[in-house]
Amino acid sequence: MTRNQRKATDFVIDVGLVLFGLLMLAPLLMLVANAFKSPAEMVAWPPTLIPANPTLDNFRSVLGETPLLLWIWNSLSFAIMSTIAIVLTSSIAGYVIAKFPFRSINVVFALFLATAIVPFEVYMIPLYFQVKDLGMLNTTQGLLIGYLVMSFGIFLIRQNVLASIPDELIEAARIDGAGELWIYWHIVLPLLRGPLAALAVLAFFQAWTSFAWPMIVATRRAAYTIEVGLALFSTGYTVDLGKLSAASACVLVPSVVAFVILRRNFVQGVASTGMKE
């Protein structure tokens, strides 16, 4: 292939990829655009990306009809607590499993990993009854019970400890008289900052986007998470797409912004899910 031919091919590929990328984003862009449109403009063909007469009516009526901000708050507090729980449990368990080679501990690790294969949906119903018996339906704690631990998190931390924390380092600290807990807190955790950030972002988005579990645990309108609230709002009788778009845009824009800021952590976390074998 000559140099020019090569350049031409590259150009064609670039154009194709840019178009495909825009196509992937189009539904989301249009959703945000629709949120600012009047009902008449929404049905216009071809659809406009920038509304001719932008209006905030949709937002106003959604905020008037639904406790949207409360739902967002519910999701936010649930997701933050779940992130803290998963980061804590994963970092301790992952570290111990990596650096304390006792046979009984390996058995425990195998059990942790084995449960990862079982989809949440399979054991969701008995878990619901546990939450119910504790009187925690419609509470954030109740939601949290389903999202306290993550097998993959333990695995991720274990791999990182094995790869990046040498035994000599821990041994040296022990000789200097450091306690095990001190070592974990002052030596291990700071060295794991990267993977912990990746895990935190992963855990946060997992809880933030969860659906089936909050759907059964939260049955009162005031306890809905944003996903459940929106879904049930969308099946209501009188709802029009303009309002739905406005409500969706309120959720979408912050999460896209958060993703763009945290992109590196996120991609690192998700990419490492493929490294299981």
Added chain:
Amino acid sequence: MLRRRRFRFAILALLPTFAIFAWVRMGPIVQTMNLSVRDWDLIGTNRPFIGLANFVELFGDSLFLTALVNTAIIAFGVMLLTIPTAMVLAGLIHYRTRSRFAGFYETSVFIPHVVSLVPAAMAWKWIFDAKLGPLNALIVSLGGSPQSWLFDPNLALFSIIVLCSWQALGYAVLIYLVGFRNLPTSVYEAARLDGASGIQAFRFLSIPLLKPITLYVSVVTLVSGFNVYAQAFVLASDSQGAPGRQVRVLVLDMLENAFRNYRVGYAAAEAMVLLLIVLILTGAQFALLREKGNSK
């Protein structure tokens, strides 16, 4: 002595996490197994053992069978649409790594995977809407006739597959990109010196070399396809608020049996069927991987 102390620390440190696991994971899993062979109407306190009666009934239950077939069509449909697209896309993105837009390619494909499910599904609800949607408007302007995408059972299935693939694609592309980056460059150099074109290199080198990744991504996509719920709930629910009338999927059928029909044992049996499917898929993945290892 030292070893003993270390062991004690390890046990103490693991104990809380292990207790949580036992409480919120292993316990409920065992409970599901236990309930699946019992008859429990949610209200009564006795849960008589009825053997495999739930499972026998399931396979004569037309609602369950519809859900099973729909879910399988969605799962395999998403896989067939996502995997080849993701592989080609990742190959092209990898090839254009030095392009000015490389960051945009990755991000734009990945964003649909991270945004919340329900708002994203709303966007597609509008696209597929029979009266207001741009899809029908486009079809009409091209001289076709409008379709009721979300109300016709077959078209609704198709719509769900499109939505799920749109979301699954980003993950698959990301994993493939990691795969492409780890491929040995020397092999490609050799192929190029032998005069192989880019397409030939993709066909005869990348595809076979990436087979373990293809297997992994396929199984992950299939498993999440079998757990489809939110997408069907939002996309294919009618205006009376009766979700899933158009497209019944496994998780929906299970939740209906548990919470609307008060048949928890029966729902647990459905959960066991779902688990069995997942175990078979994962088992097949490992078997195929091993087979490949042996043939080398």
